[in-house]
Amino acid sequence: MGTICSFSQQHHQYSQDLIASVELFAERAATAIDNYRLYQQQQQFNELLEAEMIKRTIELRAAQAKLIEQERLAAIGEFAAMIVHEICNPLTTVQLGLNHFSKLD
Incomplete structure (x- = not known):
């Protein structure tokens, strides 16, 4: 992930407690x-899902309108x-009646 560096002019011995803290x-x-x-990835995924949901909702409303029109025409x-x-x-x-009367003539 990364490195933590400490620069000093003097040689120094670090205690185990300090090393554990770092x-x-x-x-x-x-x-x-x-x-x-992970939060950023989740946000991107949520945005994609919301866009897909909006797209599907529009498609569903169009299909519903078409179905209503077909029912009206039927x-x-x-x-x-x-x-x-x-x-x-x-x-x-x-x-x-006309056929019957024409036969009578």
């Missing part, structure tokens, strides 16, 4: 750096078929 500081600093890097088609059926029924009766 090692503890170095471990905590390395852990903090790792945590920050209802219009059924209504038109019903109107045609209702118009044709009396005309069939009239046509049968």
Whole structure:
């Protein structure tokens, strides 16, 4: 991860307590750096997820609008078929009557 250097003009013997303190500081600093890097990665991942969620939401709304339009057109088609059926029924009766009267002549 890194190195901690100490420069001095005089030769010095460091105690085990001081060395342990410096090692503890170095471990905590390395852990903090790792945590920050992981935090940054998590933030990037969250941003990607949010962008994907927005994209999928837009796609879902478009599909929903298309489905609603298809249902509306299907209802219009059924209504038109019903109107045609209702118009044709009396005309069939009239046509049968005319055919019957033409046979009588």
